[in-house]
C-alpha cells in the first residue's frame with residue numbers, strides 16, 4: 001500500500017494448513033497495528049486461533065537474520081551468492097548433479113517452491129529436492145495418488161460441517177487445526193444429530209467433542225479399517241453399484257479383509273469390541289460420512305496403507321465426491337499443498353506430473369526450455385541426510401526449515417551436516433539448531449514481508465501479501481534462488497521481477513499438453529494482471545473454463561485421474577510399527593504439537609502470551625506406569641532409545657501424569673530444542689524408520705526407556 005493514511009491489508013496466517021485469512025491495519029507510521037480474522041475468507045470467516053491472533057507479537061526484528069553470513073562472518077549478498085553458486089558448480093562439475101541437494105519447507109510460498117524446484121530439476125538436472133512436508137503428509141499424497149490417480153483431496157471444509165458422521169483419526173484438531181475445529185464444534189451444536197468419533201491412542205481436547213472415542217493401540221489403524229470393509233460386506237453396507245461402475249480392485253481387498261472379524265479387530269487394536277461395533281454400525285448406517293485424518297495416520301511406517309485403508313472404506317460405501325462425505329487429509333503446514341503442486345517432493349515434477357513418466361518430463365522441459373530435466377526420482381528426506389552423512393551429497397541448501405529439530409535421528413543429522421562440504425541455510429531467524437552448521441546463512445524475508453500464494457488443506461489458493469519492507473538485507477526466497485541460479489550461469493529461466501511472473505509461469509505449466517486431463521488445471525487463472533494477482537480472492541483448484549470460480553469438491557462426476565478413469569482399491573495388509581518396544585526400551589513414545597506453539601518455536605517462542613498454555617516441555621505418562629516406577633508428577637526423567645550412541649541421552653523432561661493416554665505409552669511435544677531449552681528435542685529419540693512407499697518417518701512410535709534423574 002502506498003497511501004499515507006491507515007490502510008487495511010488482507011493476507012493469510014503463516015502457521016497451519018487451515019490457511020486462515022488475516023486482516024492487518026497499517027497505521028500512519030506504516031507499522032502494523034491491529035490484526036483480526038478476515039471475515040470473508042472461506043477458511044475462517046473472521047475467526048483466528050490464539051497463535052494467529054498473536055502474530056504481531058512474533059513479528060519484531062529481534063532474532064531476525066539481517067545480513068548474509070559466510071563462515072560465521074557478516075558478508076554482503078554478492079559474496080554470499082557467488083560463494084554458494086561457485087561451490088555448487090564445483091561439486092556438480094566434479095561429482096555430478098546427484099551430489100547436491102535442496103531441503104525445503106512447507107513454510108515457503110508457492111512461488112519460492114516453484115523456482116527452487118525449477119533450478120534443481122530443470123537446470124542442475126537432479127531431483128534431489130525434498131521438503132519438510134515429507135514429514136507431514138507424504139503418506140496422504142501417496143495414498144491419494146494410488147487410489148485416485150492424482151494427489152487430489154476430494155473434500156472441502158464445508159463437508160466437515162454438513163456431514164452426519166465426522167470421524168477424526170490421528171488428529172488433535174482442537175490444538176493443531178483450531179479454527180477448523182471451531183467450525184466442527186459449531187456444526188455439532190447446530191445439528192445435535194451429527195455424530196463425532198475420534199480414533200487416537202490418546203484422549204485429547206478433540207475427543208471432548210466426540211460421542212465415542214476409540215483409544216486404539218498405536219499403529220493398528222489398518223486392522224480397524226480392514227475390519228470395517230468386512231463389516232460393510234456383512235451388513236449390507238457396500239454400495240455395489242458404485243463399486244462395479246466407478247472402481248476397480250475390490251475383490252482382492254475384500255479377500256484380504258475377510259479375516260478381520262470384530263473379535264480380531266478388537267484384540268489387535270486393543271479396544272472394546274462394543275466400541276468397534278458401534279463405530280462400524282454408524283459408518284454403515286450413515287449416509288454422509290467424512291473421515292478426516294492427520295499425523296497419527298501419516299507419520300508411520302505404514303502411513304500410506306493406513307490412508308488407503310480409510311479411502312477403501314469410503315469407496316466401498318460410495319462415500320466419495322458427495323456433499324458431506326469423503327476421506328479428507330488435513331494438511332499440517334500452511335503451504336504443504338502448494339509445495340506439492342509445484343513439485344516440491346523428490347518423486348514429483350511440477351504440476352503433479354511424474355518424474356518416471358517420459359512424456360511428463362518432456363512436457364516440463366519443453367515448457368521451461370531448460371537445458372536438462374531430472375530423469376529419476378531424487379532423495380527423500382531421510383535418504384537425503386543418509387547420503388549427506390556418507391558423503392555422496394556434498395553440498396546442501398536448507399530453506400526455511402530446521403531439520404536438526406524436526407527430522408528423526410538427530411545424531412545422524414548432526415553428523416551429516418558436520419561432514420557436508422557446504423551447508424547453506426536460508427532463513428528469517430538468526431539462531432536455531434540447524435543454523436549453527438551453516439557455512440553460508442542467507443537472510444530471508446518473513447511473514448508480513450513475503451509476497452505470493454499458499455494453498456490450504458481444502459485446495460484453496462490464497463494470497464499472502466507483502467505488507468512491510470524487508471528487514472535488514474533480507475530478500476525473498478524466490479529472489480535468493482534466482483540470484484544463485486544466475487550466478488551459476490543459468491541466465492535464462494530465472495529472470496523474474498515479481499512473484500506474479502512466477503505464478504503466471506506456473507499456471508501456464510498446469511495447462512501445458514493438458515488435453516483437459518490434468519488434475520491441477522489452473523487455466524482459469526492464466527495471464528493475471530499485476531492488479532488481478534494482487535487482488536486474487538481465495539479460490540479452490542481446479543480453476544478452468546468449466547469451473548471459473550474454482551471447485552469445491554472433486555469426483556462429483558465419478559471420474560478419477562487414473563488411466564481407466566476408475567478409482568483404485570488398494571489391498572492394505574496390517575503391519576505393526578517398526579520401532580517396537582523391548583524389555584530394555586519398554587515405552588512407546590508418541591509426539592505432537594501443543595495448542596499455542598508452532599514447529600520449532602522460532603516464531604511463536606517470541607510471544608510471551610503463547611507460553612501461558614504450556615511454558616516448558618514435558619513428558620506425559622499414565623499414573624499407573626509412574627506408580628510402578630515410583631515416579632511422581634514433576635520428577636525429572638532422562639529418556640533414551642536403542643539407536644543412540646550413548647547410554648544416556650541429554651533429553652531430560654519433567655513428568656506430567658495423564659490418565660488420558662494408554663498405559664505403556666508416553667507423549668511429549670515436538671517444539672523444544674537446544675536453542676530454546678536446556679533439554680534437547682525429542683525427535684532425536686526416533687530412528688530413521690519410514691514408510692516404504694511415501695518415505696514419511698515414523699514420528700509417533702519410538703521405543704524408549706526412562707530413568708529418574
Ligand code: SF4
Nearest residue numbers: 013015016020049052
Ligand atoms: Fe493460523 Fe491455523 Fe490458527 Fe488459522 S487455525 S489462525 S491458520 S494457526
